[in-house]
Amino acid sequence: MNWIIIFISGLITYFLRFSMISFIKKDMLSEKTKIVLSYVPSAVFPAIIFPAVLLDNSGSYVDYNDPKIIAILVAIIVGYFSKKIIATILSGLISYWIIIFLL
Amino acid sequence: MLSKTNIFLKGFFDVLPLLIPVAPFGIILGVIGIELGFSPLVVYATSFIVFSGSAQIVLFELISAGATPLVTLTSVAVTNSRHFLYGAVVSEYLEELNITWKAILSYFLTDQSFAVSYRYFKQNITVPNKHYHLLGSGLTLWTIWQISTLMGIFLGTIVPEELGLTFAIPLTFLSLIIHEFRKLDHIIVIFTSGILATLFYDISFKAYIILATSIALVVATIITNIKFNNK
Numbered sequence: 310m311n312w313i314i315i316f317i318s319g320l321i322t323y324f325l326r327f328s329m330i331s332f333i334k335k336d337m338l339s340e341k342t343k344i345v346l347s348y349v350p351s352a353v354f355p356a357i358i359f360p361a362v363l364l365d366n367s368g369s370y371v372d373y374n375d376p377k378i379i380a381i382l383v384a385i386i387v388g389y390f391s392k393k394i395i396a397t398i399l400s401g402l403i404s405y406w407i408i409i410f411l412l
Numbered sequence: 413m414l415s416k417t418n419i420f421l422k423g424f425f426d427v428l429p430l431l432i433p434v435a436p437f438g439i440i441l442g443v444i445g446i447e448l449g450f451s452p453l454v455v456y457a458t459s460f461i462v463f464s465g466s467a468q469i470v471l472f473e474l475i476s477a478g479a480t481p482l483v484t485l486t487s488v489a490v491t492n493s494r495h496f497l498y499g500a501v502v503s504e505y506l507e508e509l510n511i512t513w514k515a516i517l518s519y520f521l522t523d524q525s526f527a528v529s530y531r532y533f534k535q536n537i538t539v540p541n542k543h544y545h546l547l548g549s550g551l552t553l554w555t556i557w558q559i560s561t562l563m564g565i566f567l568g569t570i571v572p573e574e575l576g577l578t579f580a581i582p583l584t585f586l587s588l589i590i591h592e593f594r595k596l597d598h599i600i601v602i603f604t605s606g607i608l609a610t611l612f613y614d615i616s617f618k619a620y621i622i623l624a625t626s627i628a629l630v631v632a633t634i635i636t637n638i639k640f641n642n643k
Contacts, residue, residue, distance in 0.1 A: 311454060314481050318471055318488045319461035325492050327518035329499030335507050344636045345629060346501045347534075350527055351592050351601045352628035353494045354585040356621040359606030360613045361582035368613060377579055384583055388590035395429035397587035398580065402432075405579055 380405035416544045423548025426528040429587070433580030434524065434553060435560045436571045437465055440578070442564020444469065448476040452565045459561040463554065464522065467491050470618060483617075490617045494625060498526040505533040506543055517543060520550020527588040597635045604628045 338346070362377045363370060371377060384401030391397070414422075438459070445455030450472065458468045467488045474484040498521055506514060529546040536542050563570065571577055592598035605628035612620040 310481075311450070311475055312457075314475060314484055315454070315458055315461055315471065317485055318458075318467060319463075321485065321489050322462050322464050322467055322492045322495065323519060325489070325495045326499055326521040327515065329496055330503050330506055330518050330521070331511065331514050333500060333503040333507075335504060338504065341636055341640065343504065344639075345633050346497070348598070348601050348629065348632035348635075349497045349501050349625075350530070350589050351598045352605050352625045352632060353497065353621070354523075354527075354589050355602045355606035355628070356609035356624040358582040358585045359610045360620070361579075363610050364613060377582075380579070381582065381586065384586055385590070385593065388587060389593050392591055394587040394590075397590050398429060398432055398583045401583040401586070402580055405576060409574075409576065 376405055376408040379408060414539060414541075416541050419539070419541055419544040420548035422532065423525075423529060423545035423550075424552045426532065426545070427525060427549035427552050430524045430528070430584055431553070431556050433577065433584045434465075435556055436577040437581060438557050438560025439564035439567075439569075439571055441465060441468055442561045442566075443569050444564075445472050446565055446568075448472050450476070455565050456558075456561055459557055462488075463519065463557065464492055464495075465557075466618075487617045490619050490622055493622045494523075495521060495526075497625070498523075498530075502526065502530055502533065502546070505530075505537070506546075509543060513543065517546050517550065520546060520554060522550065522553055524584070524588070525549035525553050597632075597639075600635065601628050601632050604631045 358381075362381050365371050380401045383404040384397050387400035388394075388397030441459070442455055445458070445468075446452065455472075458471060462468055462471065470487050470491050471484065474487055479487075499518070502521070506517065509517075525546060528549050532545045533542055589598075589602065592602065605624045608627055609620045609624035612623050614620075615623070
């Protein structure tokens with residue numbers, strides 16, 4: 310039974326990825342639609358970021374001075390000025406570790 | 413002109429920083445699967461067949477909790493529905509490819525490789541063979557995902573929990589949109605999505621991501637219309 314569910318899950322995931330790539334032709338999307346689609350990363354990723362920072366494991370809100378909140382603010386500032394993916398991730402992780410291990 | 417190998421390697425190097433959270437996440441996934449009572453073969457098979465961390469966690473949690481197949485599969489579909497949008501976004505850059513290429517690249521279209529390769533496509537619209545970037549980023553991510561899942565299955569918790577590496581996941585996604593923080597329209601979309609997802613976090617089928625995304629895209633549509641009308 311588990312195997313069937315896993316295979317169907319794989320198929321669902323694959324076809325979610327494949328369907329639009331294979332289906333859409335250039336003329337099908339208007340200029341406006343293309344512009345709206347360019348917002349997709351900004352519309353999807355925050356839905357993963359915000360709950361992971363603002364909520365704890367049990368789903369309750371963390372305090373405003375929680376290490377995760379301070380660290381993500383550091384990462385935003387460093388990322389904003391450096392424009393580097395690696396600097397954003399590392400500055401956030403390192404400031405998080407400094408807060409939980411040293412302070 | 414850039415060779416196919418050069419573009420492939422560009423994809424490899426662009427996705428490299430994102431492996432900092434992906435590798436520990438793969439290990440954690442392997443550990444969780446075993447802890448929830450699945451056999452090593454089943455746990456590894458999900459990384460190969462489904463190849464989507466968030467959906468794999470949902471699968472393990474729901475099957476082990478005794479959820480019905482319909483609930484489990486609906487949750488997987490809802491969790492991964494964002495990939496539907498990724499396909500729509502990159503489709504215009506992959507249009508010239510034959511169906512075999514599209515079928516192969518689809519398998520590798522994860523959050524991370526989508527984000528880095530879409531950025532490359534936008535900046536290199538006229539470059540021939542630019543799809544090798546997605547192959548490079550996708551294959552790299554896939555390889556690390558397979559290895560790290562296996563490490564989690566057979567070596568157990570080799571990454572100390574105290575390090576709090578799950579926090580690296582939101583940091584990765586932040587790094588992927590950090591260049592948009594300079595644009596007011598994007599900031600509005602970002603905060604709409606983030607705040608709504610937090611408010612909707614408890615709704616069923618893990619639907620908070622796609623629900624917040626959909627409303628944020630409505631806001632993006634309104635912004636786009638205002639911009640068009642002002643031209």
